[in-house]
Amino acid sequence: MRRPDLTLALFPLLALAACGTTPTSAPMDHHGHGAHHRGHRFDDDPAQWAKRFDDPARDAWQKPDAVIARLGLAADAQVADVGAGTGYFAVRLARAVPHGAVWAADIEPTMVAWLADRAAREDVVNLRPLLAKPADPALPTPVDVIFICNTWHHVADRPAWLKAATAQLKPGGRIAILDYRVDFEGDGPPKDLRLTQEAVIAELQAAGFSLQDREDGEFPRQYLLVFGRPTP
Ligand SMILES: C[S@@+](CC[C@H](N)C(=O)[O-])C[C@H]1O[C@@H](n2cnc3c(N)ncnc32)[C@H](O)[C@@H]1O
Incomplete structure (x- = not known):
């Protein structure tokens, strides 16, 4: 008898695990935990990921408007959303900087193509999809803020990534990391x-960054850490 295609059957569960919305009671280990290592790929159908990442129910706990308000972005700020996925934050960030621009960077070409389609579909003229490298955001011009949501724990070589990112921040630029407590x-x-706040702070400080803002009360699941670029 033909065996059922487990990949398809398990997709909703795997997607939930990867975007950080899997119920902890879910049996992740038949793929989920093993695959949710730092090198886990998001290279399959972005439409399926979008159902998870852009689920309107996410807003209740993700509080995107409060997160963005906390960043205090100027209307003409140049921003990068690294690990942008299907654009949940990138689109909102772009609308928050109407006279600026948002690089929506991801290492998956499928995600970058999705971001380009989404920007056209939703008429987000200041969103710029970009293919990043695993240890390099690969931003073509320096930005004011690099924002990273639910992605920092996926970056395997974070010291190398930070070294590259430092050169892609303007003087006075910031890195904002939003991730699970x-x-x-x-x-x-x-x-x-998951990474503790202390571990993230230690690795950013080791790269010369200074902690500027820290929020772990307003956001029910996550912490937000904002770091200033090392002074040259
Ligand atoms: C869990 S998803 C989060 C997507 C989005 N930030 C959100 O909150 O909806 C992680 C995304 O980061 C991307 N990613 C993983 N490692 C990356 C890296 N080193 N640089 C840039 N993007 C990366 C993945 O391809 C995936 O789209």
Whole structure:
């Protein structure tokens, strides 16, 4: 008898695991946990990922408007959303900087193509899709803010990434990292893949960045850490 295609059958579960919305009770280990290592790929159908990443129900806990307000972006700011996925934050960031621009960077060409289609479909004229490298955001011009949501724990060589990113920030530029708290007990990436705030702060400080803002009360699942670029 022909065996069912497990990949298709498990897709919703795998997608949830990867975007950090898997119920912790879900049996992730038949693929989920093993595949949700730092090198996990998001190279399959972006339309399927969009159902997860852009689920309107996400807004209730993600609080995108509050996150963006916290960044205090100027209307003409140059911003990069690295690990932009299907554009959940990138589109909102672009609307928050109407006289600026947002590079929506991802290492998956499928995501970059999706972002280009989405920008055209939703008439987001200041959103610029960009193919990043795993250890290099690859921004063509320096930006004011690099924003990274639910992606930092996927970056394998973070010291190399930070070295590259430093050169792609304007003087006074910032990196904002939004990711899952280790002690959050609900949906989210497997706990052993999450990074504590202290670990993230230590690796950014080792690269010369200084902690400028820290929020872990307003956002129910996550912490937001904002760092200033090393002074040359
Ligand atoms: C869990 S998704 C988050 C998507 C989006 N930030 C959001 O919050 O909806 C992680 C995304 O980061 C991308 N990614 C993983 N490693 C990356 C890297 N080193 N540089 C840039 N993007 C990366 C993946 O391809 C994927 O689209």
